[in-house]
Amino acid sequence: MVKNWVRPAKTIEIREYAMRIRRLLGYKDTDFIYAPKLYDDLSKVLSDQGLNFDYIVMPDEDEIFENNEEAFTDMRTGTIYIKESVMEKACRRSFNRASFTLVHELGHYFLHYIQEDARLTMVSEEVQVQIYCDPEWQANIFASEFLMPFEICKDLVPIEIRKQYHVSTQASEVRHNKIKKELEK
Numbered sequence: 069m070v071k072n073w074v075r076p077a078k079t080i081e082i083r084e085y086a087m088r089i090r091r092l093l094g095y096k097d098t099d100f101i102y103a104p105k106l107y108d109d110l111s112k113v114l115s116d117q118g119l120n121f122d123y124i125v126m127p128d129e130d131e132i133f134e135n136n137e138e139a140f141t142d143m144r145t146g147t148i149y150i151k152e153s154v155m156e157k158a159c160r161r162s163f164n165r166a167s168f169t170l171v172h173e174l175g176h177y178f179l180h181y182i183q184e185d186a187r188l189t190m191v192s193e194e195v196q197v198q199i200y201c202d203p204e205w206q207a208n209i210f211a212s213e214f215l216m217p218f219e220i221c222k223d224l225v226p227i228e229i230r231k232q233y234h235v236s237t238q239a240s241e242v243r244h245n246k247i248k249k250e251l252e253k
């Protein structure tokens with residue numbers, strides 16, 4: 069088995085990058101992200117800049133998806149493939165993990181597709197790489213930072229984070245705990 073790893077990125081770097089994109093798109097730090105609209109906005113903004121940003125919603129049973137995969141980003145083209153059921157959930161504006169999944173894929177797009185110097189390298193699974201070189205870890209941090217801005221969330225408890233940013237209970241708890249740990253350092 070092989071896995072990908074990427075140029076290391078610290079939480080703080082991913083945070084600054086996520087917040088820059090958020091603010092460029094005109095979101096206030098207190099705004100919640102409605103992921104389907106975010107995708108539409110990005111399609112316009114990025115294609116105006118000559119960047120390739122496409123997303124395709126596919127039937128859940130399509131063989132393009134691996135087992136348990138909700139969405140994935142093709143690193144050669146930047147195209148994001150999303151399961152139909154995941155896009156439907158994201159559109160319902162309910163407090164589920166679908167929006168996290170969509171923004172996680174944007175993390176791959178911005179951190180691993182757009183930034184050419186963050187080239188993906190394949191390593192054997194036996195090779196120990198630092199967690200911050202793991203593209204999945206980086207994309208999760210991106211989603212968390214983008215959906216739930218640090219400066220606001222550091223003063224909120226999980227239920228407030230959940231209400232403010234329409235995220236799942238689990239996402240709000242993970243966010244709260246990570247911020248607490250970071251502030252204790």
Ligand SMILES: [Zn+2]
Binds near residue numbers: 172176203204207
């Ligand atoms: Zn991923």
